[in-house]
Amino acid sequence: MLSPTKKRASLLTSGAAVAGLLISSLASGGVSYAADNESCRPDGLYKTPGVDVPYCSVYDTEGREKMGADHQRRVIGYFTGWRTGKNGEPAYLASDIPWDKVTHLNYAFGHVGGDNKLSVGTDGPDNAATGMTWPGVAGAEMDPAYPYKGHFNLLNKFKKQHPNVKTLISVGGWAETGGYFDDSGKRVDSGGFYSMATNADGSVNQAGIDTFANSAVDFIRKYGFNGVDIDYEYPTTMKDSGNPLDWQLSNARRAGLVQGYAVLMKSLREKLDRAGATDGKHYMLTVAAPSSGYLLRGMETFQMQKYLDYVNIMSYDLHGAWNEYVGPNASLFDDGKDAELAAANVYGSAQYGSLGYLNTDWAYHYFRGSMPSGRINIGLPYYTRGFKNVQGGTDGLWGKAATTGCPAGSGLTKCGIDNLWHDKDTAGKESPAGSNPMWHAKNLEKGIVGDYVTRYGFPADTKLTGAYARMYDATLVAPWLWNADKKVFLSTEDEQSVGAKADYVVDRGIGGTMVWELAGDYGWNAAKGQYEPGSTLTSLMYDKFKAAAPYGAKKAGTTLPTQAVDVGLEFTDFKLGDSNYPITPKLRITNNTATALPGGTEFQFDYGTSAPNNASDQSGFGTKVIASGHTGSNVGGLKGDFQRVSLKLPAWQSLAPGATVDLSFNYYLPVSTPSNWTVTIGGTAYALTGDLARGTTTVEPGTTTPPTTPPTTPPTTPPTTPPTTPPTTPPTTPPTGCAAPAYTAGSVYNAGQTVSHKGHGWKAKWWTQNEEPGTTGDWGVWQDLGAC
Structure with a gap:
């Protein structure tokens, strides 16, 4: 801070x-937790194995923080x-x-x-x-x-x-x-x-x-x-x-x-x-x-x-006076014109997806x-951030300012940006950061020299030079003060x-x-x-x-399976510093179940739309984005939260109990830990324990029974015969007047699939299961295609 x-x-x-119904083992080796406190654990929060953490003292049974009725x-x-x-x-x-x-x-x-x-x-x-x-x-x-x-x-x-x-x-x-x-x-x-x-x-x-x-x-x-x-x-x-x-x-x-x-x-x-x-x-x-x-x-x-x-x-x-690019301190959105990003060719790079990330x-x-x-x-x-001697830009915005330091001095024009809170190095030399409390900036905006300035070492007869005009960019959601006489830009809120x-x-x-x-x-x-x-x-x-x-x-942005299996996922072997572009870690998959995963086993997961939808691998796992939460530039904001990815074990690559396999993953802008994983085994989609999701029960693949002890000796030969009984398929006869198949609870639907339900057609925006069309709202997984 x-x-x-x-x-x-x-x-x-x-x-x-929910709310207190399940006793989860999560990733802790099958330790059972008291249901009353587990019902209050926030989704995805790690719990210390063997400890009955009193979550309900802070959270309600939806895992939301209790802060008072008006908060x-x-x-x-x-x-x-x-x-x-x-x-x-x-x-x-x-x-x-x-x-x-x-x-x-x-x-x-x-x-x-x-x-x-x-x-x-x-x-x-x-x-x-x-x-x-x-x-x-x-x-x-x-x-x-x-x-x-x-x-x-x-x-x-x-x-x-x-x-x-x-x-x-x-x-x-x-x-x-x-x-x-x-x-x-x-x-x-x-x-x-x-x-x-x-x-x-x-x-x-x-x-x-x-x-x-x-x-x-x-x-x-x-x-x-x-x-x-x-x-x-x-x-x-x-x-x-x-x-x-x-x-x-x-x-x-x-x-x-x-x-x-x-x-x-x-x-x-x-x-x-x-x-x-x-x-x-x-x-x-x-x-x-x-x-x-x-x-x-x-x-x-x-x-x-x-x-x-x-x-x-x-x-x-x-943005701030530590470099030459004049811009807002804390804009809400990108406007496609950020001079710092433009200089680095971020907007012109297909790999970046034209995503402005400041x-x-x-x-x-x-x-x-x-x-x-x-x-x-x-x-x-x-507080403000500011620049002096700004050249170019629109009322200073996206102009340039030399990154020269300035000496500490007297008067209300210290560093040329009229600041009260002074950034100084260990030698006492002031840097032109333009750091002011917002109440002082409001006085500058109104042309007021407050009576408090003498307490900060300014003379009693201090006068302002030039006028500060308030500017605002609605795309960025960013106000600033512009002093045209002094060429000073102060980013404000x-x-x-x-x-x-x-x-x-x-x-x-x-x-x-x-x-x-x-x-x-x-x-x-x-x-x-x-x-x-x-x-x-x-x-x-x-x-x-x-x-x-x-x-x-x-x-998750959609409902995931309530049964989870213990297959470990870890991103590792990141390159350091400037060598880590593109970002190419290893994705390590470890089978902690007692069941071998056959070649072709599919994993799906989400990563944030902070990175474009061009993730891939270099290891033959067929990694591809199967549902995009956002494409194109992010001027005015990213439109969705997740890019959904599919990858499969190669046909020749089964994964025995206790075994590990690595693949080389590849992406271009930073993402936090990919989440909302599913793995489909024997026609059944499972969540993964590592997501620490509320309301999941860890089971062995193909059963509904929680594992008792981890496998100690992997089988000598992984199974090679696919399951003989295919999963139940949804009905193919749509309701009268609707062309798409009828929605069936329990079935898995991927992005782009259409169904009929209650006289309307619906299109899945991303992977979903057990999420009834018409119940997810405008921002949910199902897009209403209208009456049919």
């Missing part, structure tokens, strides 16, 4: 330029520890939070100490988290029920009044991923996440991970948090990613960072599950995840999402490929853009929004005639969400 010194790598090519979607606010008012600048304390409008608060930041333990520094009166007090500040009185003071005391004080709000300790951030700030404010280059999770030789540092995970459990128990939010920036194989101060250490470990991250998240999940079972409440685990296609390209298939209650997408910092919609669909929409939250910035993003969340069943940071929101002070910190944007989202339908709780 952002700290005052945050920036993002963005260019992909820049490195080269159908999440509003997650980052609350920072450094806006204490002690430095003379305006404070933003727990008493300033709009508690009735938010659902979760992430405290920024804890860090990984030199001992690999979670820490917020040494206790004492100067520690903002645990020791500081604010005498005389209304609402900031300490609650004597707690043995600590500071922000943590106040968070728990207000949680008593708002018990539906959950708090999480966020660890890391841009400045403290690879180190931390000591009690004097000096940064200590300890290695942070990089060395805690990954050894110098690239191997997993299990000891460091265990130390951290144990300390995280102790920490949240001590300070009353509901979970842990990991902001590791960034465990990617792409060189020179993250804070430049960390590169010397992080670049040497690149080959092992993703694996270390995955083990870290698994260890945290398991330790939090065990602690929650003891304490009688489910502890949450979340992450702040990058939205940059460049960074995600080096994170394999983000295979740690199964350990997360939800993911917060940092869908901002998509926007929120693309990042959402990346994660949607492996998670329910309700376990995803999109990020919104309550306001009611129009935030309202459109809230509608996007509601319409697509997304879990909610995350904002960095609450102190940037604005409100109008009529008495002073200026904008100040407030809750305008947060309240707008609350109002949009409170009457929304429940969020999407299912990972």
Whole structure:
């Protein structure tokens, strides 16, 4: 998550330029779980084997988070520890939070100490988290029920009044991923996440991970948090990613960072599950995840999402003054004109599918490929990004600005972009990032010099140079301020853009929004005639969400089989860094059943429309996309969530129990872990245990009985005779007046197949089974072809 010194790598090519009825065994080796808690487990969430995790303390029997009757979607606010008012600048304390409008608060930041333990520094009166007090500040009185003071005391004080709000300790951030700030404010280059999770030789540092995970459990128990939010920036194989101060250490470990991250998240999940079972409440685990296609390209298939209650997408910092391309900070959609992407020939490349990937919609669909929409939250910035000396473009948009630094100085024209929150390097030199709270941007828009500027070191007689005109692009869903006199472009957010993003969340069943940071929101002070910190944007989202339908709780876009078999799928052997384009991992299939899979066995799966529909293999498995959720450019948004793929074991390649086979997979833009798998064995389609789907029972192929023990000795000869009894075929006589075959429950239908049902014709958009036409809605699998 952002700290005052945050920036993002963005260019992909820049490195080269029910409800409690079933007891599931899932992938845990057949361990049975208590049905009452299993009924509340979110779809696709990993469960620690042998632990009765108290999911129902947080989730309902649909696997949806319980947040209060007026909170159908999440509003997650980052609350920072450094806006204490002690430095003379305006404070933003727990008493300033709009508690009735938010659902979760992430405290920024804890860090990984030199001992690999979670820490917020040494206790004492100067520690903002645990020791500081604010005498005389209304609402900031300490609650004597707690043995600590500071922000943590106040968070728990207000949680008593708002018990539906959950708090999480966020660890890391841009400045403290690879180190931390000591009690004097000096940064200590300890290695942070990089060395805690990954050894110098690239191997997993299990000891460091265990130390951290144990300390995280102790920490949240001590300070009353509901979970842990990991902001590791960034465990990617792409060189020179993250804070430049960390590169010397992080670049040497690149080959092992993703694996270390995955083990870290698994260890945290398991330790939090065990602690929650003891304490009688489910502890949450979340992450702040990058939205940059460049960074995600080096994170394999983000295979740690199964350990997360939800993911917060940092869908901002998509353009900024760290390179020359002038564009919006956090556009919702692509417009086909992004100068950075055009320079890399993304729009002209058939391999890319003309998909612009520097926007929120693309990042959402990346994660949607492996998670329910309700376990995803999109990020919104309550701060600006800016450029000075912009040349070309339309009112600056898609123009260029030289990436020269600027010295720190006085006056309201520091760096030429009138910013309050200054990005500085360790030498104190300011960079032209244009980072401002949104309330200051609103004053710039209205030509107001607020009375607060003197508290940031500006002269009392400061005047603005030139005028800031508000611009808006409806295709991008992006506002900005343009100062034609100074050639300054400031990317902003306001009611129009935030309202459109809230509608996007509601319409697509997304879990909610995350904002960095609450102190940037604005409100109008009529008495002073200026904008100040407030809750305008947060309240707008609350109002949009409170009457929304429940969020999407299912990972699959259609109904999958309820019987699952234990066939393992793993994407592995990713190339590193700039060598990983196109993306060509091995797909490893392991038969963990007691039944041999004959040659020709078909697997189907979905991957997100963040990548075009041109996936293939180089191993003779006939990989092909059989249903496309989106084709063509993504101007104005991707139209569907999934590309569905089919592949088959070669005719000569049977797979005995316990055996493994690899194929070389090939795709061109990043996707998260492919999901919604089916395998057809003996004419019956099964789900796979690895999808961790709700409501599935693991069975042996050809039976309805859960396996008792795994196979120990594979048969010497795999079966070669196909089943003698073909599967039941659907009736071929359509209803009177309808030409297509009648729909039959239980039958499998693939994309493009048509049926007749209740006097209408219907066309399947993708693979489906047991999903009755007419019941799936406009966005469901069946397209209504009209009366027949």
